[in-house]
Amino acid sequence: MWKIGVVTSSNSVYRKERENDCFPKLEALLKHNLNVAVAYHRVSPDNIEMLKENMIELIDRERVDLLITIGGTGLSPEDVTPEATELVIDRSVPGLAEEMRRCSMQHSRKVLLTRAIVGTRGNALVINLPGSLPSMEWCFVAIADQISSALSIVQGTNENVNI
Template sequence: MWKIGVITSSNSVYRGERENDCFPKLEGLLKQNLDAAVAEHRLSPDNIELLKENMIELVDRERVDLLITIGGTGLSPEDVTPEATELVIDRHVPGLAEEMRRSAMEHSRKVLLTRATVGTRGNALVINLPGSLPAMEWCFLAIVDQISSALGIIQGKSENIAK
């Protein structure tokens, strides 16, 4: 089973002005699709340095295999999750980010406005998901079938063979 960390990045959720409706939904999706539970969840304001510190701590110190961020991927000046992720990851996995947007476009073309990034840090996979409930679910479901394979390859437990 994979060790999973989640960071919700939202000023309004962090300040308690809005309910964190995406996190419980993501927990259910992880259980249903990966038979996995979240080991660590953190709330963060939309702040590059705080997000970066949380990401590094969860991957390097807490040793999560999969780090998922929720929120902060849009176009507003406050949305800085992709920028924080760029400072943390070693390599990009553009196919997963592209598939999230491509698949979610079947539901709404507004998903084209998400700047979500996917990459690796060491032996961990880092996935940015949008902070709106339907878009978060659409994007996650678009790539969930590849997460275990990606983690197996990253961690040297399986071969990188296209099938």
């Protein structure tokens, strides 16, 4: 079973000025699509250093297999999740990020404004998701069927996956 970590990046959620409506929905999506539960959840302000520290803690110390970030992927000056993620990952997986945007365009062309990225750090897969419903759901569902395969490849447990 995969160990899952989630970091929500939002100044307003961090300050408890707004509900974290995406997190419960992501929990349900993970259960439905991958039959997994979230082991760790952190809420961070939109701050590169704090986001980076939370991601590194969950991947390197807590040994999560999958780290999903919610929020901070837009064009606002305070949206810095992709920049923090780039400082954490070893390799990018652009195909998954491209597929999130491609599939989500069926619902709204505004998804083109997300700068979400996907990558790996060691044996972990890192996925950025937008912080608004329903964009977060559209992006997750677009790649949900590839997450288990990606994790198996990254962790070296499935040598027979042809790409």
